[in-house]
Amino acid sequence: MREFMIIFKQAFMTKAKTKSFIITTSIMIAAVFLFANMEKIIDTVKSATGGDSDSEEVLQVLDESGVLVDRLKTQFESNESDIKVELSSKSEKELTDQVKEGEIDSFVSLALDNTNTIQANYVSMSAMEFTIPMMLQEALQSIQTEMKAEELSLSGEQVQTLFAPIQFEQQSVSPSAKSEEELSQARGLVYVLMFLIYFAVIVYSSMIATEVAAEKSSRVMEILISSVSPVKHMFAKVLGIGSLGLLQMVLLGLAGYIALKTTTSGMTDGFFSFFGFSNMNVGTLAYAIVFFLLGYFLFATLAALLGSLVSRTEDVQQIIMPMTLLIVAGFMIAATGLGNPEMAYLKYASFFPFFAPLVMFLRVGMLELPVWEPLLSIAIMLVTIFLLGFFGARVYRGGVLMYGPSRSLKDIKKAIQLGKE
Amino acid sequence: MSLLLENVTKRFGDFTAVDDLTLSVNKGTMYGFLGANGAGKTTTFRMILGLLNANEGRITWNGKPISYATSPEIGYLPEERGLYPKMKVEEQLIFLAQLRGMKKTDAKVAMNKWLKRMEITHYANKKVEELSKGNQQKIQVIASLMHNPQLLILDEPFSGLDPVNVEMLKEAILQFRNDGATIVFSSHRMDHVEELCEQLSIIDKGKQIVSGTLRDVKRSFGKQNVRINSDNELAHLAAIAGVKSVQKSIEGALYQVESEQVANDLLTAALKSGPIRHFGIEEPSLQDIFIEKVGKQHA
Numbered sequence: 244m245r246e247f248m249i250i251f252k253q254a255f256m257t258k259a260k261t262k263s264f265i266i267t268t269s270i271m272i273a274a275v276f277l278f279a280n281m282e283k284i285i286d287t288v289k290s291a292t293g294g295d296s297d298s299e300e301v302l303q304v305l306d307e308s309g310v311l312v313d314r315l316k317t318q319f320e321s322n323e324s325d326i327k328v329e330l331s332s333k334s335e336k337e338l339t340d341q342v343k344e345g346e347i348d349s350f351v352s353l354a355l356d357n358t359n360t361i362q363a364n365y366v367s368m369s370a371m372e373f374t375i376p377m378m379l380q381e382a383l384q385s386i387q388t389e390m391k392a393e394e395l396s397l398s399g400e401q402v403q404t405l406f407a408p409i410q411f412e413q414q415s416v417s418p419s420a421k422s423e424e425e426l427s428q429a430r431g432l433v434y435v436l437m438f439l440i441y442f443a444v445i446v447y448s449s450m451i452a453t454e455v456a457a458e459k460s461s462r463v464m465e466i467l468i469s470s471v472s473p474v475k476h477m478f479a480k481v482l483g484i485g486s487l488g489l490l491q492m493v494l495l496g497l498a499g500y501i502a503l504k505t506t507t508s509g510m511t512d513g514f515f516s517f518f519g520f521s522n523m524n525v526g527t528l529a530y531a532i533v534f535f536l537l538g539y540f541l542f543a544t545l546a547a548l549l550g551s552l553v554s555r556t557e558d559v560q561q562i563i564m565p566m567t568l569l570i571v572a573g574f575m576i577a578a579t580g581l582g583n584p585e586m587a588y589l590k591y592a593s594f595f596p597f598f599a600p601l602v603m604f605l606r607v608g609m610l611e612l613p614v615w616e617p618l619l620s621i622a623i624m625l626v627t628i629f630l631l632g633f634f635g636a637r638v639y640r641g642g643v644l645m646y647g648p649s650r651s652l653k654d655i656k657k658a659i660q661l662g663k664e
Numbered sequence: 665m666s667l668l669l670e671n672v673t674k675r676f677g678d679f680t681a682v683d684d685l686t687l688s689v690n691k692g693t694m695y696g697f698l699g700a701n702g703a704g705k706t707t708t709f710r711m712i713l714g715l716l717n718a719n720e721g722r723i724t725w726n727g728k729p730i731s732y733a734t735s736p737e738i739g740y741l742p743e744e745r746g747l748y749p750k751m752k753v754e755e756q757l758i759f760l761a762q763l764r765g766m767k768k769t770d771a772k773v774a775m776n777k778w779l780k781r782m783e784i785t786h787y788a789n790k791k792v793e794e795l796s797k798g799n800q801q802k803i804q805v806i807a808s809l810m811h812n813p814q815l816l817i818l819d820e821p822f823s824g825l826d827p828v829n830v831e832m833l834k835e836a837i838l839q840f841r842n843d844g845a846t847i848v849f850s851s852h853r854m855d856h857v858e859e860l861c862e863q864l865s866i867i868d869k870g871k872q873i874v875s876g877t878l879r880d881v882k883r884s885f886g887k888q889n890v891r892i893n894s895d896n897e898l899a900h901l902a903a904i905a906g907v908k909s910v911q912k913s914i915e916g917a918l919y920q921v922e923s924e925q926v927a928n929d930l931l932t933a934a935l936k937s938g939p940i941r942h943f944g945i946e947e948p949s950l951q952d953i954f955i956e957k958v959g960k961q962h963a
Contacts, residue, residue: 249762257751462746466807469713470735470763644715661676661716 246471247479254454254483259490268491272498279502300375303331303338303350311353311361311386318382326378342366351379359394361387429527430581433608436531437601439492440538441574444600447488448542448570449563451481452550455643456559459551464643473643474636477551481543488539492532527608530617537624538600542566544628548635551642552654573598577605584609594620596627666690667712667815667846672721674707674870681707683870685721689846689863694837696861697850698950700958704870705850706743709817712848713740725815736765739813743820743850745800746807749793753779753803756792757810764811771810778806782832797824805833809840816840818849822856834860854950864950868958878950885953890919890927892934893942900937904929916942920952 258264277284306312316328331338331350338350349367356362361383365376392402455477458464467476549562576598580589584606593603593616603620606612641661645654667689674682682704689695699705710716712723714730725734748756754775761771779785782802787795792803801824808816821837822830837860841847851857857864864881866874874881887908892898893916901919902910906926911918921927927945934940 245765246763249759253759257748257755458748461749462742462744463748464746465715465742466740466746466760467763468715469738469740470732470760472732644710 247475250467250471250476250479251483251486254480255487258450258484258487264487264491268494271491271495275495275498276502279499300326300348301329302326302375302379303333303347304328305331305333305335305338305350305352307352307354311355311383314386314389315353315382318386319378322378322382324378324382326375339366342368348372349375353383359390429609432527433605434581436527436608437574437577437605439495440531440535440604441570441601443488443492443535444538444542445567445570447484447539448546448566449559451484451543452546452559452563453556454480454484455547455550456553456556459554459643459646460556468643473640477544477547477636477639478632481540481547485536485539485543489532489536492535496528530604530607533621534600534604537621537628540628541596541600541624541631542570544631544635548631548638548642548655551639552645552658554646569597573601577601580605581609594623596624599624666726667695667848668722668724669708669712670722670724672708672711672718672723674704674711674716675719680870682711682718682867683872685865685867685870685872687863687865687872687875689848691846692841692844693863694841694847694849694861696857696864697848697867698852698854698857698864698954699850699867703867705867706819708867709740709819709848709850712817713738735763736811737814739764739808739811739816741804741808741816741818741821743823745804747792747800747804750791752789752791753795754788757803757807760807761810764813766811774810774812775806778810781836782806798826798829801825802829802833805836809836814845816845816847816849818847820851821849822851822853830856854954858950866954866957873957874953881950881953882947885948885956886922887920887948887952887956888924888927889946889948889952890921890930891942891944891946892916892919892930892940894934894938894940896934896938896940898934898937901930901933904933916940920948 304312304315312328312330319326319328333341335352338347341347342349345368349365349372351363351365354362363379363383365379367375388402392399397405458467471479545566546563549566550559553559553562573592576589576592580586580602589602589606592598593606595602599620603617607617638655638658641658642654644661645658669685669687672682672685673680685704685708687695697705697708707716711718712730714732723730725737728734730738751759757775758768758771761774762768766774775788776785779788782805784799784802787799787803792800795803801821805821808818816837818837821833825833834856837847837849849857849861858878861878863877864875865872876884892901898917901907901917904926906922906929908920908922910920919930921930924945931943934943
């Protein structure tokens with residue numbers, strides 16, 4: 244146990260003290276704060292640049308009918324819009340030239356056809372402009388409604404009854420379904436957490452494989468395993484790096500929590516509520532940690548096994564490729580399920596141990612599952628981790644003594660053979 | 665207190681890496697292990713350390729098999745550098761000593777003592793990869809000695825060291841021996857083995873082809889070198905029965921002979937052709953024995 248703790252501490256501390264770990268963690272924490280205060284920052288930047296972007300847009304208007312300009316003006320004024328309407332005396336051709344030359348941004352020519360329907364033609368340099376045409380279209384639409392109503396001598400109330408919205412509600416009868424509103428709220432949080440799990444599992448398990456290969460290539464392994472059994476060494480290493488990963492996740496989680504609590508922009512704003520941060524689900528967070536840990540241990544034992552087969556760090560990426568592909572496949576499957584988490588294949592995938600950390604987390608975060616489902620999935624993963632640990636230890640024992648150009652999975656057999664001897 | 669290997673055989677599939685090896689090393693003695701590359705030295709060391717199990721035979725240390733429980737008593741210096749390149753010297757040495765059962769505070773004291781003795785105190789806070797090869801080797805040596813092991817296994821301890829450092833290291837190892845440690849070491853450098861070891865083995869392709877005390881090995885080699893320097897023509901001496909080979913030099917020639925009797929015959933014959941300037945019987949060097957024995961096997 245003593246040696247176990249020494250190696251555990253060494254694996255944890257040497258990595259935790261590296262510049263790269265400190266820098267990446269700080270950058271990630273900074274990014275979390277930046278992200279949480281995005282709106283405030285954008286506002287500050289806007290006001291700092293002299294309110295240029297807030298200034299009034301002058302819209303040149305050509306009006307054949309002669310009645311539309313004034314209505315448009317009042318419409319914009321009542322909307323408190325920043326767009327200032329200016330009646331132009333120039334011809335359409337002259338204005339088009341002016342737009343081309345860049346002297347004015349855009350103009351609109353208005354006319355009424357013989358059924359008193361508004362004909363508008365908006366001209367600007369590029370088709371990439373959205374806000375002004377949209378506002379313009381909206382304003383003109385209500386002007387037209389108003390005009391038509393006047394024509395039919397309808398009162399304002401009558402017009403309103405015409406546009407009264409229907410009552411529409413969606414209801415699902417599936418027992419696991421959440422309401423559409425809940426679903427879209429959960430979606431953002433689940434997506435962010437899923438990505439974190441995916442990212443952490445890939446990063447930390449390949450870190451394990453690289454560490455093991457580096458210890459082999461520097462031959463420090465010979466000294467280590469002559470004072471500590473390879474199996475102890477492997478699990479101490481996996482746990483040490485795992486704690487490092489957990490520390491990073493917890494730091495990020497704390498940063499996120501503090502950032503959201505202290506941010507001045509209301510979290511109820513569109514952006515945050517879209518990502519489901521306004522009502523953080525504690526259960527989802529707890530599951531995220533559980534599935535991160537399980538996913539990590541599952542892949543880390545696999546990575547340690549694979550890392551022990553190669554003797555140069557250059558060969559690590561190649562040998563862990565199949566494992567990386569498994570993680571990526573799991574992520575892809577889970578990502579397709581974000582839109583519709585009730586697909587049948589997701590259910591099956593969530594009980595396959597190598598996909599479970601991501602897919603089961605998706606389902607548990609998005610759906611109201613009966614408790615036995617996540618529990619069964621967790622149990623399957625635990626058993627797999629145990630089996631992999633057992634099998635991995637056997638490979639590892641021989642693998643760490645193997646030197647030479649070994650970089651294929653066939654060497655697993657050789658390693659087990661050597662480990663037995 | 666001794667290390668005992670009895671009829672140890674190690675096979676990897678069809679390949680026999682170590683074949684029926686027997687040796688014993690007593691407390692306070694040093695055992696030299698000679699062999700060409702791939703002869704089975706490292707495999708033998710790994711078996712002594714308990715990393716590999718022998719297919720046949722027994723390895724015991726003080727009458728008991730070696731296990732992780734005995735690890736604090738053992739010091740091991742692997743052939744290639746076995747250090748973390750990116751870890752600081754100080755952290756690394758303390759870490760390795762702790763693994764060998766030392767307390768952190770004791771490890772610190774021992775480390776400072778050794779760094780001072782090896783004259784590298786100023787490297788304590790450097791990363792290993794920043795040091796020269798020779799200094800890395802010194803760190804490696806300290807790592808294997810720090811915890812005062814009773815059994816020292818040194819695989820090529822002198823590689824990469826300059827003569828001054830070789831002396832420094834020899835002194836340290838000799839002190840360990842005089843304090844009663846059991847030491848096994850391998851080397852390509854015959855002169856080091858000749859100088860340090862009471863007993864030795866030469867192994868080739870897993871087989872022990874020579875073993876015993878240094879004196880016995882030289883005696884049983886059955887050949888001696890006779891050097892005769894003379895201004896006269898001595899070519900006909902090569903024809904005397906019992907002369908194995910002749911190496912001519914500017915001053916005269918070196919004859920390898922079967923026995924002391926042949927040396928006498930040589931001297932008589934040489935004197936017949938005229939006066940000689942030098943006559944001497946020299947012991948065969950380990951180098952001669954090694955080349956003769958291993959070379960023959962390879963031929």
